[in-house]
Amino acid sequence: xxxxxxxxxxxxxxxxxxxxxxxxxxxxxxxxxxxxxxxxxxxxxxxxxxxxxxxxxxxxxxxxxxxxxxxxxxxxxxxxxxxxxxxxxxxxxxxxxxxxxxxxxxxxxxxxxxxxxxxxxxxxxxxxxxxxxxxxxxxxxxxxxxxxxxxxxxxxxxxxxxxxxxxxxxxxxxxxxxxxxxxxxxxxxxxxxxxxxxxxxxxxxxxxxxxxxxxxxxxxxxxxxxxxxxxxxxxxxxxxxxxxxxxxxxxxxxxxxxxxxxxxxxxxxxxxxxxxxxxxxxxxxxxxxxxxxxxxxxxxxxxxxxxxxxxxxxxxxxxxxxxxxxxxx
Numbered sequence: 001x002x003x004x005x006x007x008x009x010x011x012x013x014x015x016x017x018x019x020x021x022x023x024x025x026x027x028x029x030x031x032x033x034x035x036x037x038x039x040x041x042x043x044x045x046x047x048x049x050x051x052x053x054x055x056x057x058x059x060x061x062x063x064x065x066x067x068x069x070x071x072x073x074x075x076x077x078x079x080x081x082x083x084x085x086x087x088x089x090x091x092x093x094x095x096x097x098x099x100x101x102x103x104x105x106x107x108x109x110x111x112x113x114x115x116x117x118x119x120x121x122x123x124x125x126x127x128x129x130x131x132x133x134x135x136x137x138x139x140x141x142x143x144x145x146x147x148x149x150x151x152x153x154x155x156x157x158x159x160x161x162x163x164x165x166x167x168x169x170x171x172x173x174x175x176x177x178x179x180x181x182x183x184x185x186x187x188x189x190x191x192x193x194x195x196x197x198x199x200x201x202x203x204x205x206x207x208x209x210x211x212x213x214x215x216x217x218x219x220x221x222x223x224x225x226x227x228x229x230x231x232x233x234x235x236x237x238x239x240x241x242x243x244x245x246x247x248x249x250x251x252x253x254x255x256x257x258x259x260x261x262x263x264x265x266x267x268x269x270x271x272x273x274x275x276x277x278x279x280x281x282x283x284x285x286x287x288x289x290x291x292x293x294x295x296x297x298x299x300x301x302x303x304x305x306x307x308x309x310x311x312x313x314x315x316x317x318x319x320x321x322x323x324x325x326x327x328x329x
Contacts, residue, residue: 004126006049006106013037018072021060030055035251041237042252046107046126050135057134063167065134067175070141073149082146084214087207091147091155092119092195101214118158119195122187133166137180140188144176147190150199159189209289227263228274235278244302246271280316283309287325294321 016023027034030051036042044052057065084101085094092114099110109124123139125131140160147155156177165180166172173179176188217233234249243249249271250260264270279301286297298309313321 004107005043005045007104008037008042008044008049008052010037010041015069015072016056019060019065019068021056026052026055026059029058036254041234043254046128049106050129050132053132053135053138057132063169064171066137066141066166067169067172069138070145070175073142073145084207084210085146086150086199086201087203087210088150088199089202090196090199091143091150091190094146094150094199095119095121095143101218104214104217114192114195116192118189118191120159120187120189122185125186130164133162133164136162136164136186137166137172140180140186141175143188143190147194147197150201151194151197152200153194153197155190155194155197157188158191159187161185161187226267227260228267228269231260231264231271231274232278235275236282239279239282239302240300242299242302244275276312276316279312283313283316283321284324287321290325297321 013023016026023037024034027036030048032044032048032052062068082098085098088094088097092112095110095112099112102108102110107126111122111124113120113122121143123136125136140157140162144155144157147153158178160176160178160180161183162180163183163186165182168179213236217236230253231249234252235244238244238248238252246257246260250257253260255263261271264274282301283297286292286300292300294309295306298306301309303309303312310320313319313324317324
């Protein structure tokens, strides 16, 4: 696996709240910092991530939790790979896109098999201890939720298997449309008809907008990830949320600000230099999209106002955003 860490989306906190599971108690049971989910996306080691889901399962004490997770998923649980999947033409295309960008979410591999019988998705987990059953069941339930959100049809799986299936649950069986059987792999299968059913959320223009950035982030991940690379990747997520501070980025990387700054200094740079370079790169990219106004670009780069963005851009380039946009046209 290229990455040994899982990214926990900020929507996870709201998801647990909607399910009536106290986040503070989950974190305490999992022996994780109490504020780890308070400031946006964070990354966890495989061990921490598994502990988090084991603690969630223990706190809920609900045999129907996997089905409830699937029902609770919505477009509001936004992350770029998920949104890119919803922009797809159908479930098969969505699966291919998610498989390509799965490393951005965690050290997982998604194997896809499509034939006359249908579409089969198999999840391969990191080597070592097996994943918690709730995590596996939730991962499989995600595909049912995605299919239903995209098609607006009550899609069911035709077959579901797990290496460590949970105890029988009528609610979970009803959600999937079939019982979870024991198998040599964690898989879910859909009929060929449902795999090809059009997504009403298809949006080619949004996919064209997101795809280059997702590919860039994937390339960063596949390279030997330096601290600078990790900070840049974190800033790509934090800046649109209005966060540009070293404290926010350090929290996402599960480092103290002092340690983060020390690691950057060891690589011959500083946090402010990486921040300025990332903003410059993003600003030039955003300026190529004429649908984005200068004010919107300033917002996406976490500036308090447009004037601050103008001053910073002139200091980077010696010219104005409008002049740069005209040169790029």
